[in-house]
Amino acid sequence: MAERTPWSLSGALRGMFTKKTIDGETWDDLEDALIKADFGPNITEAVVADLRAKVAKYNTTDPKDLQRMLREGIEERLSRLDSTLTLSERPAVVLVVGVNGVGKTTTIGKFAKFLNTYGRTVIVGAADTFRAGAVDQLATWAERAGAQIVKPQMVGQDPAAVAFQTVEKAKNEGIEIVIIDTAGRLHTKGGLMDELTKIRRVVEKQAPIAEVLLVLDATTGQNGLAQAEAFIQHAGVTGLVLTKLDGSARGGFVLAVQERTGIPIKLVGQGEGINDLTGFTPHVFAQKLIG
Secondary structure (H helix, E strand, O other), rough: OOOOOOOOHHHHHHHHEEEEEEEEHHHHHHHHHHOOOOOOOOHHHHHOOOOOHHHHHHHOOHHHHHHHHHHHHHHHHHOOOOOOOHHHOEEEEEEEEEEEEOHHHHHHHHHHHHHHHHOOOOEEOOOOOOOOOHHHHHHHHHHHHHOOOOOOOOOOHHHHHHHHHHHHHHHHHOOOOOEEEEOOOOOOOHHHHHHHHHHHHHOOOOOEEEEEEEEEEHHHHHHHHHHHHHHHHHOOEEEEEEOOOOOOOOOHHHHHHHHHHOOEEEEEEOOOOOOOOOEEOOOHHHHHHHH
């Protein structure tokens, strides 16, 4: 039995844009495809309304024009927020937050490797001291990425103390970038946010925090975003990292999450390998998504 090809937005659009003309079926199919790709009803409606207006304005019936307008429209919407990582401080301190299970620890390893590739020296702080195995897992990824690591000196050590020691070591040794892993879950949400506030306060006594990156699993879509709302409300998030963004089946979530939160996407992970994390470029993403 032949394997079914996974559904993708670019595949669905290909059939639409190779037709001879734009007709009523084109609009219905386009709306269905955008909804299926996790754009959400509001953004789908806005994107389609914008395209209808442009098609009427330029009096075109060529599906290729529609394809180009869709690609440019999505790129323009994605470009409204600045996706540039702010890492000019020395040391530049990055807090990484997110619920457990989204790939936070592996993302830190990939991020360290990404920075290392650009010639930056990196140290990682294992401040998720509550989760069994988190420190060992992070140590493995840090080693693969060529980054130093500061571990807790005892099980359950105060996370803020680990963060402090990491920044202190970076300053003493002239290490350029500090990445601090934080807990994804405690017994109470309030306790977790208090913990993050404490880490922040302790770190800022030594160096300003350059970025607070929230890791989201793209495959969980709107549900994953709902789980992460507490971080957005309380953790001072400056950028989003989307993991597991393989293919374009959930590609619309990229635009939906940025528009819903008002926080730019700064990094995207598109595979399991250590080199599979890249900076987010709206032009490249829109090109891949729409074709």
